[in-house]
Amino acid sequence: MNKQITLAMGNGGQENNELITNIFYKYFKNDILEKSEDAAIFKIDKNIAMSTDSFTVSPLFFAGADIGKLAICGTCNDLAMMGAKPKYLTCSVIIEEGFPTRDLEKIVKSMKKELDINGAVVVSGDTKVMPKGSIDKIVINTTGIGEIEQDGISSNNITKDDVIIISRDIGSHGATIFASREGIELDSELKSDCASLTYQVQALIKSGIKITAMRDATRGGVSAVLNEWSKQSSICVEVSEDSIPVSQEVYGICEILGFEALNLANEGTFLLAVKKEDEQKALEILKGFENSQNATKIADVTDQYVGKVILKSAYGTKRFLDIPTGELLPRIC
Amino acid sequence: MDKLKLKDLYDGFRDPEVIKGFAKLIEQEAKKLEKPINIMEVCGGHTHSIMKFGLPQLLPQNINFIHGPGCPVCIMPKERIDHAYILAMLDDTILVTLGDMIKVPGSMGSLQDARAKGGDVRFVYSPLDTLKIAEENPDKKIIFFAIGFETTTPMTTSLIDIVLKRGIKNIFFHINHVTVPEVMVELIDSRDEHIDSYNNTIDAFLGPSHVSVITGSKIYEQFPTKYKRPVVVAGFEPVDVMEAILMIVKQFNENRCELEIEYKRSVSYDGNLKAQALIEKYFEKTSLFKWRGLGNVKDSGYKLRTKFANIDAQEIYKDILPKDEIEDHKLCICGDILRGMAKPDECTIFGTACKPQTPLGSCMVSSEGACAAYYKYGNLLK
Numbered sequence: 121m122n123k124q125i126t127l128a129m130g131n132g133g134q135e136n137n138e139l140i141t142n143i144f145y146k147y148f149k150n151d152i153l154e155k156s157e158d159a160a161i162f163k164i165d166k167n168i169a170m171s172t173d174s175f176t177v178s179p180l181f182f183a184g185a186d187i188g189k190l191a192i193c194g195t196c197n198d199l200a201m202m203g204a205k206p207k208y209l210t211c212s213v214i215i216e217e218g219f220p221t222r223d224l225e226k227i228v229k230s231m232k233k234e235l236d237i238n239g240a241v242v243v244s245g246d247t248k249v250m251p252k253g254s255i256d257k258i259v260i261n262t263t264g265i266g267e268i269e270q271d272g273i274s275s276n277n278i279t280k281d282d283v284i285i286i287s288r289d290i291g292s293h294g295a296t297i298f299a300s301r302e303g304i305e306l307d308s309e310l311k312s313d314c315a316s317l318t319y320q321v322q323a324l325i326k327s328g329i330k331i332t333a334m335r336d337a338t339r340g341g342v343s344a345v346l347n348e349w350s351k352q353s354s355i356c357v358e359v360s361e362d363s364i365p366v367s368q369e370v371y372g373i374c375e376i377l378g379f380e381a382l383n384l385a386n387e388g389t390f391l392l393a394v395k396k397e398d399e400q401k402a403l404e405i406l407k408g409f410e411n412s413q414n415a416t417k418i419a420d421v422t423d424q425y426v427g428k429v430i431l432k433s434a435y436g437t438k439r440f441l442d443i444p445t446g447e448l449l450p451r452i453c
Numbered sequence: 454m455d456k457l458k459l460k461d462l463y464d465g466f467r468d469p470e471v472i473k474g475f476a477k478l479i480e481q482e483a484k485k486l487e488k489p490i491n492i493m494e495v496c497g498g499h500t501h502s503i504m505k506f507g508l509p510q511l512l513p514q515n516i517n518f519i520h521g522p523g524c525p526v527c528i529m530p531k532e533r534i535d536h537a538y539i540l541a542m543l544d545d546t547i548l549v550t551l552g553d554m555i556k557v558p559g560s561m562g563s564l565q566d567a568r569a570k571g572g573d574v575r576f577v578y579s580p581l582d583t584l585k586i587a588e589e590n591p592d593k594k595i596i597f598f599a600i601g602f603e604t605t606t607p608m609t610t611s612l613i614d615i616v617l618k619r620g621i622k623n624i625f626f627h628i629n630h631v632t633v634p635e636v637m638v639e640l641i642d643s644r645d646e647h648i649d650s651y652n653n654t655i656d657a658f659l660g661p662s663h664v665s666v667i668t669g670s671k672i673y674e675q676f677p678t679k680y681k682r683p684v685v686v687a688g689f690e691p692v693d694v695m696e697a698i699l700m701i702v703k704q705f706n707e708n709r710c711e712l713e714i715e716y717k718r719s720v721s722y723d724g725n726l727k728a729q730a731l732i733e734k735y736f737e738k739t740s741l742f743k744w745r746g747l748g749n750v751k752d753s754g755y756k757l758r759t760k761f762a763n764i765d766a767q768e769i770y771k772d773i774l775p776k777d778e779i780e781d782h783k784l785c786i787c788g789d790i791l792r793g794m795a796k797p798d799e800c801t802i803f804g805t806a807c808k809p810q811t812p813l814g815s816c817m818v819s820s821e822g823a824c825a826a827y828y829k830y831g832n833l834l835k
């Protein structure tokens with residue numbers, strides 16, 4: 121096969137078939153996909169959750185993950201956050217002409233690995249190639265369907281009886297991407313937190329804990345999720361600043377560039393609202409997973425300023441934690 | 454031995470016990486004050502720290518902050534933003550500038566808008582990153598739109614130095630650097646006949662951190678002597694600011710009026726002489742620089758010396774760059790806020806017509822502006 125992706129590979133003819141067979145079918149191989157029908161046919165008995173997301177990231181390969189892993193984690197985690205177990209995904213890829221075929225294979229291989237972790241399969245796909253310069257390297261869309269394992273999880277139902285738990289230290293995806301874009305060379309272990317959350321969520325559900333709400337803190341970070349929750353559930357979220365886990369590396373990047381870790385994106389970190397009495401049990405379960413061994417409670421729910429998030433410092437001051445706006449830009453001096 | 458971690462460097466300056474300790478000392482000392490004092494933090498970085506760490510909540514009623522004009526993005530007048538916009542829209546041209554500049558609206562729009570309309574605008578963390586952009590785009594003209602106070606000025610002059618020494622032909626400069634002492638003088642002793650600066654209520658200054666690293670504390674000598682305002686140069690951390698406030702309050706109680714340095718770990722009296730020499734080599738003062746919200750301030754800006762006109766974008770493009778002044782929004786009270794005569798929440802359009810996403814006035818533009826800091830950190834929590 122050609123070393124670079126050509127326009128012909130997206131034209132529906134011989135070259136297109138070759139690309140699909142040699143890369144996508146090779147890794148995504150399963151009975152439903154291989155029927156090669158116009159649409160995938162399958163049966164589901166339970167209530168289902170459905171979610172879609174498009175992925176574009178620069179650089180495509182970064183410490184801890186790549187766009188392929190991201191594209192599967194992103195959609196599967198959104199399903200998991202609604203108490204669903206990911207089952208079937210579609211995968212639509214738009215590639216820039218001239219993109220290295222070997223990189224595409226690396227990405228698809230990485231998608232396959234993450235699909236296996238989730239126990240999900242790609243049942244339908246599409247590939248398009250666009251002329252050089254009209255798209256930035258590659259864009260991937262995945263849409264997923266999952267079977268609901270616990271009903272009633274909703275960002276609208278959080279009350280004063282709940283506490284809010286974070287699954288791990290925050291901001292490492294955003295910090296990793298920024299550091300590599302800005303060419304900041306770090307002598308450190310910093311890598312993206314990108315990971316599937318299906319196992320943790322399954323374990324929480326199986327333990328019988330009644331989960332009020334879950335949300336992965338992707339773009340906009342923890343600030344965005346807490347602000348969304350405070351508005352959707354008409355509550356006030358009071359966060360203790362010194363309880364928020366932040367790694368040395370992320371802390372450093374934030375200090376250098378003038379960011380707040382709370383605003384940085386995560387790709388395998390989630391917030392969990394559970395009843396006060398379930399706090400210890402939930403933390404115990406989360407701590408059993410390597411990816412969430414630093415899980416901790418970060419906030420209480422009150423009615424002091426409904427629709428607002430308050431950040432409390434260890435020395436007794438308070439301020440509102442606002443939802444981030446605009447592009448993340450480094451400060452000047 | 455364990456490796457030194459960045460957090461180790463900051464932790465002492467954010468120690469809750471130390472902060473509480475200073476709050477207590479300030480409270481005791483402030484009881485002796487004969488009248489309330491208003492302290493202007495000149496620098497936007499301080500405004501940001503003060504609001505982010507919620508420091509006003511730790512201070513007694515008789516100590517107030519006045520937020521100063523030290524936000525390089527905020528004070529940029531619309532006509533200069535328009536210059537950047539026009540240059541960014543030129544064919545085969547890349548406009549390079551520092552991050553926050555991208556959002557600031559001029560009369561034609563912001564650089565973000567220019568980028569959306571096809572202009573090539575790049576933001577860099579360090580001016581020296583411009584070299585790489587120039588190298589990768591040998592057929593294009595790269596214009597570095599230089600902004601900032603004394604802190605960032607030496608970085609621009611370093612870039613100029615390299616460009617000239619290496620004979621790089623495709624980098625040009627639009628200089629908008631401004632200086633701190635002149636605007637501090639303007640705030641307490643205006644030369645503008647329409648403004649009675651003696652109305653201002655500034656009793657003391659919190660001197661900027663990083664500006665002073667470059668200039669040294671010597672630039673503030675005139676304030677305690679000629680203008681009878683104490684100056685304490687402070688760092689950006691909460692412990693720094695609290696300690697500096699204690700130092701100021703003590704000066705009042707002990708009937709002293711002096712220039713002191715709290716930020717001793719970085720600031721000396723003379724400053725960075727090498728950086729100062731570079732600035733002197735390439736720049737000279739403009740007779741007037743218009744500050745958004747404040748108007749023209751004498752000797753407060755830099756421009757390239759005439760002998761470097763061949764790299765000066767303001768000279769090269771003078772036929773297409775407009776010279777007329779553009780008025781600020783009529784309802785905007787940024788001028789009063791910067792002079793310490795009003796607080797952001799006293800403005801009728803604060804948080805309504807004027808928000809960080811759609812700023813009308815200069816103080817809402819950058820995260821270091823007083824209005825943006827009030828909006829973001831919600832000074833509603835008292």
